[in-house]
Amino acid sequence: MIYARGLVKRFGDFTAVDGIDLEVAPGEAFGFLGPNGAGKSSTMRMIGCVSTPTAGELRILGMDPVREGPAIRARLGVCPQTDNLDPDLTVFENLTTYARYFGIPRAEGRRRATELLEFVQLTEKSGSTVDPLSGGMKRRLSIARAMINEPDLVLLDEPTTGLDPQARHLLWERLFRLKQRGVTLVLTTHYMDEAEQLCDRLVVMDAGKIVAEGSPRHLIETYSTREVVELRFGDDAPATYVEKLAGIGERLDPLPDRLLLYSADGDAAVNEVHRRGFTPSSVLVRRSTLEDVFLILTGRTLVD
Amino acid sequence: MDGTLAVFNRALVSYRRLWQASVFSSFILPVLFVLSIGIGVGGYISDVGGVSYLDWIVPGVLASTAFQMAVGESTFPVLGDFKWVRGFHAMRATPVRIADMISGYQLYIVFRVLIASVVFLGVSALFGAIHSPWVVLTPFVCALLGVAVSAPTSAFAATIENDSYFALLFRFLVIPSTLFAGVFFPVSQLPELLRPLAYASPLWHAVELCRAATLGVAPPWPVAAHVAYLLAWAGLGYLLALRAFRRRLSD
Numbered sequence: 001m002i003y004a005r006g007l008v009k010r011f012g013d014f015t016a017v018d019g020i021d022l023e024v025a026p027g028e029a030f031g032f033l034g035p036n037g038a039g040k041s042s043t044m045r046m047i048g049c050v051s052t053p054t055a056g057e058l059r060i061l062g063m064d065p066v067r068e069g070p071a072i073r074a075r076l077g078v079c080p081q082t083d084n085l086d087p088d089l090t091v092f093e094n095l096t097t098y099a100r101y102f103g104i105p106r107a108e109g110r111r112r113a114t115e116l117l118e119f120v121q122l123t124e125k126s127g128s129t130v131d132p133l134s135g136g137m138k139r140r141l142s143i144a145r146a147m148i149n150e151p152d153l154v155l156l157d158e159p160t161t162g163l164d165p166q167a168r169h170l171l172w173e174r175l176f177r178l179k180q181r182g183v184t185l186v187l188t189t190h191y192m193d194e195a196e197q198l199c200d201r202l203v204v205m206d207a208g209k210i211v212a213e214g215s216p217r218h219l220i221e222t223y224s225t226r227e228v229v230e231l232r233f234g235d236d237a238p239a240t241y242v243e244k245l246a247g248i249g250e251r252l253d254p255l256p257d258r259l260l261l262y263s264a265d266g267d268a269a270v271n272e273v274h275r276r277g278f279t280p281s282s283v284l285v286r287r288s289t290l291e292d293v294f295l296i297l298t299g300r301t302l303v304d
Numbered sequence: 305m306d307g308t309l310a311v312f313n314r315a316l317v318s319y320r321r322l323w324q325a326s327v328f329s330s331f332i333l334p335v336l337f338v339l340s341i342g343i344g345v346g347g348y349i350s351d352v353g354g355v356s357y358l359d360w361i362v363p364g365v366l367a368s369t370a371f372q373m374a375v376g377e378s379t380f381p382v383l384g385d386f387k388w389v390r391g392f393h394a395m396r397a398t399p400v401r402i403a404d405m406i407s408g409y410q411l412y413i414v415f416r417v418l419i420a421s422v423v424f425l426g427v428s429a430l431f432g433a434i435h436s437p438w439v440v441l442t443p444f445v446c447a448l449l450g451v452a453v454s455a456p457t458s459a460f461a462a463t464i465e466n467d468s469y470f471a472l473l474f475r476f477l478v479i480p481s482t483l484f485a486g487v488f489f490p491v492s493q494l495p496e497l498l499r500p501l502a503y504a505s506p507l508w509h510a511v512e513l514c515r516a517a518t519l520g521v522a523p524p525w526p527v528a529a530h531v532a533y534l535l536a537w538a539g540l541g542y543l544l545a546l547r548a549f550r551r552r553l554s555d
Contacts, residue, residue, distance in 0.1 A: 011555065050396050051555050070399040078397035084390035086314070088321050097317050100310035101398035129321075149398075 001026055001153050001184050002047060006056035009042045016042040018208035019056065024186060026152075029179045031199035032188040033290060035300065039208040040188035041081060044157050047186065048078050061152060074102060077146030081157040081188075083138050085145070087131045091122055094130060095145055102149040109148070116144040120174055136167025143174065154178065156187040160194060172197050192290035204290075206298045216290055223296050224288040225250050227266035231259045231273065231280040241278070248272045253295060260292070307400040311408025314391070316415070329376075330420045334369040335427050338362060341488065342433075352490065355519055362433040363442065363514035364487035366424055370417045370446035371507045374454040375478050377413060379470045382461035386552055396553050406458065406545045410451050417450035418443050428518075436520025445517070445534075449510035452534045455541025462548035481505040486512065506537045 002024040009017040017039040024030045032040040045051035047060060049069040058065055060072045085094050092113055099109030117123045120140040125133065130141065139159065146154055159175065160168040175198055179185055189195055195202050196216045204212040204219070212219055229249070233241060238259035242252050249263030263269035266285035273280065295301055338361065346357030353360075385391035395405055421443040428434055460473065484494060484501070485508035491499055502508045509530040516523035523530055 045555075048397060050553070070401060073397060074399040076397070080390075080393065080397070082390065084394040086318065086391060086394075087389060088318055093317050093321075097310075097314040098394070098398070100313050101307065101395055101400045103306045103310070103399070 001028075001061060002030075002186065003059040004056065007043070007046065007053055007058055008055040009039070009046060009051065010054045015208050017046070020203075020205075020208075020210050022203070022210075024153075024184065026184055027182050029175075029185040029187070029198050029200045031186075031195045031202035032205055033190070033192065033195045033199075033202050033294070034188075034205035035190055037207075038205040040205055041157055043205075044155055044186070044188055048076060048155055049073050074149065075152045077149065077151035077154040079139075079142045079146040079154070079156045079159060081161070083142055085130045085138060085141060088129060090127050090129055091117065091133070091141055092126045094141060095148055098145050099148045104149065112148055112150075113144075116147055119147075119177075120144045121170070134167070136163050136170065139163060139167070139171060140174065143171070147178075151183070153184045153186065156185065158188055158190070160189070160191065168194075192294065195290055202290075204294055204297060206294075206300075211297045212293065219290060219293045220288050224292045225262040226264045226288060227262075227269075228286055228288050228292055229261040229263060229266045229269050229273075230282075230284040230286070231261060232257065232282040233259070233278075234281040244276070244278065245273060248276075251296070255301070260295070262288070262292070262296075307404030308407040308411065310400060311395065311404050312411040312415075313408075315409060315412035319412070319416070330369070330373060330416070331423050334365050334420075334424050337365050338428065338431070338433075341365075342431075358431065359433045359435065359519065360515070361488065362428045362431075363518045364511045366421060366428070366442060366518075367446060367449060367507060367510040367514045368482050368485075368487045369420055369424060370450050371453060371510070372478065372482065373416060373420060374413050374450035375457050375473070377416060378409075378454040378457035379461050379473065380467065382409070382458045383464065383467055383470075386462060387465075392549070392553060402549045402553060403546060406455070406542060406549060409458065410454060410542075413450045413454040414447045417446050421446045434518055436518060438517040438520060442514045442517050445510050445513045448531070448534045448538065449506060452506045452510075452537035452541065455538055455545050457541075459541060459544035459548040462545065462552050481507045486515075506534055509533050 002022055004020060004022040006019045006021065007017055008015065008019050020043065032043060034040050042051065046053050046058060046065065049060065049065040049072050052066055061075055063072050065072055086097065089097065095113035095116060096109045099112060104112070117126055120143060122137060122140055122144065125137065130138065133141070143159070160171055163171065172194070175185065185198070187198065199216060201215050203210045212223065214222065238257070239254040241259055242254055245252060245261065249261045249269045251262040253260040261269055270283055270285060291301065338358070342358035342361045346361070349357040351357065392405055425434065425439060425442065485491070485505040486502060491502040491508065494502060512523045513527065513530050
């Protein structure tokens with residue numbers, strides 16, 4: 001579906017995407033995980049054929065995005081980071097007017113709009129204008145709109161940024177249904193839980209480069225330990241404990257407010273901390289996540 | 305062509321939702337102008353070049369309504385579709401081409417101008433201000449004027465970041481044109497030095513064509529020259545819009 005080699009995007013002196021290689025197969029849910037400014041959206045815009053690569057090779061659905069942009073876009077569904085729905089039109093009209101952009105006949109556009117509103121659970125809002133809808137509803141409408149041309153490939157740029165937890169879960173559940181239908185999904189996110197929920201495979205991006213690639217499980221197993229212990233020591237700076245706890249677990253990462261201790265067996269690590277005579281003010285043993293992978297790979301947290 | 309019609313369709317659907325907002329400026333205000341200035345002021349003026357002031361001013365108000373509507377509809381709505389609504393960005397993600405965005409919107413301007421012209425002409429006929437069957441051509445003159453000013457205005461709207469530039473556009477181009485391009489008094493009344501400014505305005509050419517048509521007389525310049533001048537504005541404006549939209553939507 002997507003094939004990229006040495007893909008570069010520069011804006012003047014600034015290199016947003018710095019030579020990345022990608023391959024996305026049909027039916028896959030593929031994610032770009034990284035902090036703001038990592039180059040995720042620039043990559044998405046090149047895949048969506050609205051931004052011309054500065055260098056490198058890019059093929060979308062086997063076509064050249066520069067020469068065959070309209071033909072590719074006819075088979076893509078794009079859910080942008082910033083909603084660009086028509087606020088004065090009704091929910092239903094937003095879908096039918098958009099259907100016409102793809103040359104879908106009126107009657108067929110209405111049929112698909114009805115079906116898609118059902119799918120994103122907005123049937124009741126069909127006649128309402130977009131303006132009063134909640135953020136989650138607007139995002140669901142954007143996703144319905146992206147599906148109007150029955151696309152082979154759906155691009156979702158930070159689909160749940162800015163939504164409340166309940167709206168996010170509803171959206172994830174809908175996206176999971178799409179995946180089950182065999183639709184190829186490509187999404188960007190800076191939420192590790194989103195990447196874990198939705199992606200079969202993902203790349204971790206930082207400063208325009210891909211720093212790791214694999215399934216969420218594979219990334220965690222490769223770069224992190226099975227468990228992580230979060231230790232807090234009241235008002236003491238976590239960094240001062242790095243030396244004192246050296247040798248416990250496989251790795252220690254001091255953050256401003258807590259110390260992360262990577263270990264295959266979290267409880268055993270905690271016992272060892274106590275044995276050395278330290279009493280943290282709070283202890284949390286949890287499974288390792290992509291957030292930890294990102295921290296280990298880049299030395300920074302995802303959402304700051 | 306499909307893309308152009310799809311963009312036109314979207315503008316029509318929006319208009320169907322919001323038409324009430326423009327009823328006053330599109331239909332009522334021009335009639336009030338004719339009543340107050342044509343009949344009110346006209347009562348003090350015997351005639352202009354042998355025709356009553358009301359008859360003389362009707363074609364001018366007709367063209368200037370089209371002028372203001374076409375400029376107005378190409379300022380905030382176009383900038384808004386780049387900045388706030390981002391409707392052009394939404395189209396950009398589909399097979400719709402940039403040329404379709406511009407053509408589709410111009411088609412909508414033509415549609416709006418045609419409707420407003422026909423309604424205005426109907427009202428003017430009730431006042432007995434129409435004197436020639438050539439009047440049937442005036443809506444098309446107004447439509448051409450609409451594109452001639454809407455296309456370059458769209459280009460301008462696609463170039464700027466801040467809507468305060470529109471105030472300058474209205475203050476220094478639209479209002480002076482409306483006042484001095486032969487709508488309310490003949491350009492021959494202007495000092496000789498200023499007349500070329502009126503001739504440069506596309507509005508003057510449309511006013512003279514409309515006036516010739518409603519009164520059944522020949523316009524000051526050959527018809528082909530007036531039309532060619534308006535076509536040149538439309539063509540050049542379209543190219544400028546194409547360039548401005550491309551710059552704004554591609555990187």
